[in-house]
Amino acid sequence: MPNYIKVMQLPILLLTLLSMLSVKSSAQDALTAQEVMMKSHLAYYYSGNDGVSNVKMSIINKRGKERVREFVMLRLDKEEAGKQFYYIYFKTPSDVSRMTFMVHKDPSENDARWIYIPSIDLIKPISADDKNSSFVNSDFSYEDISGRHPDEDNHSFAESNETDSMSFVIESSSKEKYKGFARKVSYIDRNSFLPLRELYYNRKGVLIKEFTAEEIEEIDGIKTITVRKMTNHKKSSHTLVTMSSIKYNIGLTEEIFTERYLKNPPRKFMK
């Protein structure tokens, strides 16, 4: 009886193996884990030259209480995988509306950040040296929003990469001691190179955070994760980010990402 089953399964097994081999030969042969991660980094954080979107962030704590933050986010890439500008204009909660926030991201050094506080009409530079700190108290860290450069980690294909036909499975470990994770497992879509799922483990091997791409749409020809979720297993909380009115290559200029525009948001991009 057992032998019979095995014999019956053989063709299926062979077929599966063949199909996997074909995928590999077409897409993966030339790519190292490092390269996959870099492609993913670009697909996720550097799509288009610039972009604008309305972001709704729902932060749900362990008791199921929800807080909502809504903001408009502008992004301009200066160089691929390199310098980037972010501009954030808060809409809700109402008492913080008109607050603006700007980041000049430079992977080779600390980010420069500015915040504008309308109630006292003050622009303040903020020194940041902890990229892993939470972004507006959500479950996303700054780095989850603006990206962690792949060179900061070592990458290798995971065992299950062989059997996964949909995504690359990549294991990463931080080169230097890092609070965000000790080990990360990423599932990268073999076609779009967008991360579908990321698992963050601490030194003790405990799963602390989990990222999932909930919805992916094609916008202006670019595959974009429009609903993303970050679950914090340590705090039993999660944050859902929904992006809408996404546009790419709208012609943003560096000028917008200066202190002047913090006080006077560029209306035409704010709607």
Next chain:
Amino acid sequence: MKTKLTEISLNHPGKVITLALLITAFFLFQFPSVVIDTDPENMLPADEQVRVDDRKAKEDFDLYDFIVLGINSQESGFTPELLNKLTEITAEIEDIEGVISDDIIAPSVVDDISQGANGSIIIKPLVGDSVRSQKEADEILFRISQNKLLRGKLASPNGDLISIFIPIESKDLSHRISEQLKLIAENYGIGEDVFIAGLPVAEDSFGKEMFIQMGLSAPVAMLFIFVLMLIFFKKAKLVVAPLIISMMTVIWTMGLLIVTGNTVHIMSSMIPIFLIPISVLDSIHILSEFHDNLKKQSSKDLIITETISELFVPMLYTSLTTAVGFLSLSLTPIPPVQVFGMFVAVGVLFAWALSITVIPALLKLISTDSLKKFSELDEDKYLLNRVMKKLKQVSVSYGKVVIVLALFVIAVSAYGLNLIIVNDNPVKWFKESHPIRIADKIMNQRLAGTYINFLTLDGMKDDIFKSPEAAKYVEKLQEMIEQDDYVGATTSYADIVKKVRFELFEADSAKASLPDSRDEIAQLLFLFEMSGGDADDLYKLVTQEFDKANIWIQLKKGDNQIVSASVDRINKFIEDNPPPVPMEIRWAGLPYINVVWQDKMVSGMKDALSGSFLVVFIMMVILFRSFKWGVVSLLPLSLTILSIYAFIGFIGKPYDMPVAILSSLTLGLSVDFAIHFIQRLRKLFKEKESFNEAFDEVFKNTGKAIGRNVVVIAIGFIPMLFSSLSPYVTVGTFFLAIMLVSGLTTMVLLPSIVYTFQNLFYEKKNA
């Protein structure tokens, strides 16, 4: 009727003993299923308002109880090396099972807001990855002292103590976690300099040590009692009997407690230590009487029957009064005390039943030969005989003086009672030399306080605490609370607003105040969240909906007296200065919970004591069928309670949990001697030819039995005086005092009264 049970025992001694052993075995088999509960919080029912509020506050603000780790840096100094070591230690602490690692308050993880380059502000951990120079270390100490949110929490002002506040999942982990903390410190070579404080540790460690003490002191007390009885009665075979009764009583009672599904709480763990002396008392009366009767009779059965019949009524009544004393505890509103009272009462009745059945059976099985030798014990050389003679002389010659003296003692005691201070503090359940006490003392001297209460304000409306009025009210409360000498620090979300504002305006101290605009408050706090501040720290002080705020109050002392004075003062202030918007004020925190259960305990004990006093009086009147004897019988009891509690008042020992519980023991035990004495005296009045003959005789038999009891119990519990846990010392002292005072009043005051007022009390033979 009185001797029915005894006759069965004499006819079937083997069966009776076997049955008793079988029951004992049954109860012994229940022991493995014991559930131990060492949380003093369970002194209050789980649905008690204060506990509901406490849970709510913990849930609303995601709070936990804290263990406070202190590192003595007096010798090493506030150095980069020590700070770097602490950073590593903190990382290890984060990995301890049961530690809420995200919420640890330590130099390496806590955020500090400061001025950065180019007029920027920085929010980042106070101590970075590595401190490189003494200058950096000094700067860190300075920053702690400048930041109200950190001051007195992370380090003492001069840096001679550094501390880490460690939140834990639940209190019952604190003993284990504190052991792990010690181990980590030892691995880093600073084991000597480490202190561990905080109520959870004290409470949990006390629970743990209590059970160890129990396992230690019960057998030691038994051993002492055995040796003392051996001195009195010489024959080991005879002396074993009371010990067997004692053990059976304890096993039956604890077994019943477990089989009925009760947890063994701190309170009920003390049941054995209460039952041992009580169960020995009856046995000593039986052995004394038996010994005296041996000379008169020849048939062993007859001697035993006569002994039991003689003692049946007084033993029944002493057992009933003791049981009533403890049963009264079930009137207190504190569940563990109720359970304790009920089961000691049941145990007392077990002891009585075993005394009149198993002891006769055991005596029956002892060879007549050894009993012969027992009866030949030399009488007159006996110190106790001489003491009894002396005591008799005192009441004959100085009876009136004794009465006047007693009245004087009552008057002085009444004054002393007014001096009683009601106070308790779980940390003080340890002796002063205990590491927990030392840690408590040093850390509270140098830091802002390890006792943390939470004052929560429920504005009942979202975003209400973003309003300047509400924020300023919180600030006003803090200013008032901080005037208290014992309050080392208070912390609220208003402090964060002020701190952010201060740093935002380039450390301009004029700006270290609350803004007048609602939007500004909201935006400053948003800035705090945006710029890397650990928002969880903020949400321990105000809810995410901004409908509730929480003021942390750090007290340097956890004495209930001090805590409740602080709470009262604050409540009064709130009453006089009502909030600008409707708010519900609630308290939470372990020190506050302790205050609440103590209040309940004290008032509950008062009712319990006066109630059982009345019941005992009625029982006495019924027993003696005489009002005047009823009144007289209560004299030793009243005098004992009065003088012991007055003594507590005079020496300034706080009236705490053990002292409160012991009033029921005092009541139950100190009437016993009087019952034996009066019962026997009145019987002798009927048997003997004259008052003097009867008076003489009562000293010889009952007097001696009482004397033996006093010595056995008083000395038997002396080992407890050396316990490292102060409640044990208190219990031991009470046994000693109860025995001495009630023994003395029974053997001096009672005879003096009876002798002086012979006409009133002498009931002539055949009258």
